[in-house]
Amino acid sequence: MIHEDFIYITDKGIYCPYGRFYLDPQQPVDRAVISHAHGDHAVSGNNEVYCTAATAAFMQLRYQRNAAKTFNMIAYKQAFTINGVEISFLPAGHMLGSAMVLMTYDGVKYLYTGDFKLQADGSCEPIEFAEADVFITESTFADPAITHPDPVAEIQKLNEIKVNILLGAYGLGKSQRLIRLINDHAPQKKILVHHKVMPLCAVYEKDGFHLGNYQIYNRKLMKQQDEYVYIVPPFTFDSYIRATGVKRLFASGWKNLQVNQNDTLFISDHADWSDILAAVKLVKPQQIWTLHGNGERLKAYFEGNIFVKILN
Template sequence: MSIILSDFLVRKPEGYYCRYGDFFIDAGSPVAHNVVSHAHGDHASSGHDYVYCTNGTALFMSYRYKQNRKDSYQVKLFNGTFKIGPVEITFLAAGHILGSAQILMEYQGVRYLYTGDYKLQTDETCEPIEVQQADVLITESTFANPEVIHPDPIQEIKKLEGHASNILLGTYVLGKAQRITDLINRYCPERRVLVHSGILPYHRLYDEHGLKKMTYEPYNRREMKQGEQNKVYLVPPMTFNSYFRATKVLRAFASGWKRLQAQNDIELYISDHVDWNDILHYIKMVDPKEVWTLHGDGTILKSYFGDRLMVRDVLSA
């Protein structure tokens, strides 16, 4: 019988470390071997000797971290297995952003599945999540709270309709902005999407290498001030916060966090993370013997399962 190793993945200052293969996952500071789940800045960083990731993640990291050596990227296909030391690794689509991957690790007959950030909701701008059974599910727990249930994103985006005003919409530049653009294109077709310069390069990378084309325009101040009041101007969070005195626009911010909806004109609860129900559903589908939590608070999840399933945080080294 194969034994689950409680220290297979541990938390170190640099990131999550697997000593059995001598590699890190989503390291935040330079290491020799770094397996990267996706290209968001809290998971992807610069300066590593070798970066193992999908093509989509390599594209975004190459744009953001131009100082990285091109030969540091070890690009792997989804569902293609490779080894680091004796550990077999397979990337499975995570459904979070374009190129986002779950990291399935197999060692001595035990399967450890690190989700990275993931979502179950439909998103036509990225690869849909793939489910495989694992002995240990290592899951993010950003919204691991029964008080957080994400609403239908289609009904949320339709809140932008019916307003005789332009809309200033705060959004994260990679993944969320492209999903929002696609949702507006499909469900608010009368709305023109204008894109901030900080978001525009990622839209173009999605257009060149992604799953579908989006309809949008670079931001133009004259267009925003003239003509029909049917425009949605997508801006990064810092820009959104700096425009707190903006007039003649309605304000909205696309996020699952309630605190980011305060004082806005339109609440827009669109998240690229799993909520409480999604986490429970995913645990059922993966059918693990143990659940290890990170990126959030797993206390409520542990209490929910009690003696029925081992739930704990990833151990610190």
Template sequence: MAEIIEDFLVKRDKGYYCAYGDFYVDPLYPVQRAVVSHAHGDHASPGHREIYCTKATSAFMQVRYPKQPLQSYHVFDFEEGFNINGVEIVFIPAGHILGSAQILMVYKGIKYLYTGDYKLQEDPTCEPIKIIEADVLITETTFADPNVKHPDPKGEILKLDVPSNIMLGCYSLGKAQRITALMNLYLPDREILVHHSMLPLHRIYDSYANFPMKYALYNRKSMKGDEKNKVYLVPPLTFNSYRRAKNVVRVFASGWARLQASNDISLYLSDHVDWEDILTFVKAVKPKAIWTLHGDGRQLHAHLSENLIIRDIFEQTYRPDYC
């Protein structure tokens, strides 16, 4: 029976590298072959010769990186298998944002499951996560802390039921669309205005998702009327540049407590798994080993080490011959 290859996926300067298939997973710098889990900037970057991703991820990347040649994209449906140099690869829905995928890599009979970013909470704007079994679980640990419990999204959104216009800072891809949908659902009288940089991303969601969103493009006159029912969604840099904005309630959507301190209302809305979600996920995947990345995995290591082989993903010094 085949054994787990301990260096099947390793961390390098350019990203996570699989020497057995000669490709990178979510590389940050240009490489020959990039397998991309989703379109957030810390996972999807331009300049690669070949990009393997889902259809929605390709659509977002084309908007964000217009100079990337269209012929470089190799686009696949969820659960449509493909092969790179002997490694079988399948994209599995991750539930993080629209098009986000776990990356299942099968080599010599062993299943290596890279989660990318993922969440278990319901989200009408993206594909729900699908949980499969694997021999090795390669999981993010962004919120791998027993003290972190993501609150119910409905309760958080209802905090915005205040008699004032709101300036709401959020990430342009994923978070902005989820907030739009949640407010449409739970606060339907609120008028959602989106920053111009978010508009093309909202429109991609409109073309892929099954949840119709109601929103409009912001203009200077939008928030000057007598009605105090408007919510203006802006990206983080714009939000920070308007620290002294008047006649609005300031809110920033994030799972991080440090980003809530100076705001008028705290809005804890995360698109990642919390501690209990990770444990639920591990139990369902039934891995023989766990490799952790994207965060501090020490508390998870301590919690699971008696029953599982668990460690950080190996780091390997970058060598140009593998570029």
């Protein structure tokens, strides 16, 4: 029997009362199961954290002493138990170390996606699904009107831009994917990376996900017009709003973050509408519970076929 209260939202985040743990808590808690290292899923200050080794490495790099009191680093598909709830991690395809959380309790399987994507990505582990009774999915882009374009076609747009490019991107996950894509599909470009992004890249390299050619930013190089692409995090990108001699682009799945009408770079690390539907077919759930977005369209789409509950 599915426990309708297996997880619910509290002021600290997603709570599982049966296992007495939180999933991706928004405030420090005693026991946290963390899907990946982005700041909106992995806060500092938790007492005990269960996550993949890469997620622990990113959190320790970002938060240092305050990352967590104790890390339990779990390999993909390695089963562990917290207060009677059996848990295992499956690759989520979102970024290096990202995991979907498969939880089994009273014979019922609950699959929490965290953030996930189906698109191929040479900078992280490819997604792997498991069948579950309840599919607890992000719904960031759960809208039939949203279709994410082919990332290769998007990155090949850079080949037509002959001036230097200031490329804004989130430092963790997106930047590393862009480095890999540019090396593979716009190899004549010379990649410069912001100094705060370089240590994150080092974790990728250490884990065996080689990104190709890139080097730390050098101001003198960017003064030359030699097809440089300077990848910078948002705060730096915003501070260079008056930069001259460069084409400004921001890589994102969000339309409002595109800064040029003529030169867009729609590259998302989330599932779009068709990807979520494909995931449902693979998971074969009896119920769908939605998080991190608007689940109303999924509820309407599956009405009469699969029960959909909106948790947020």
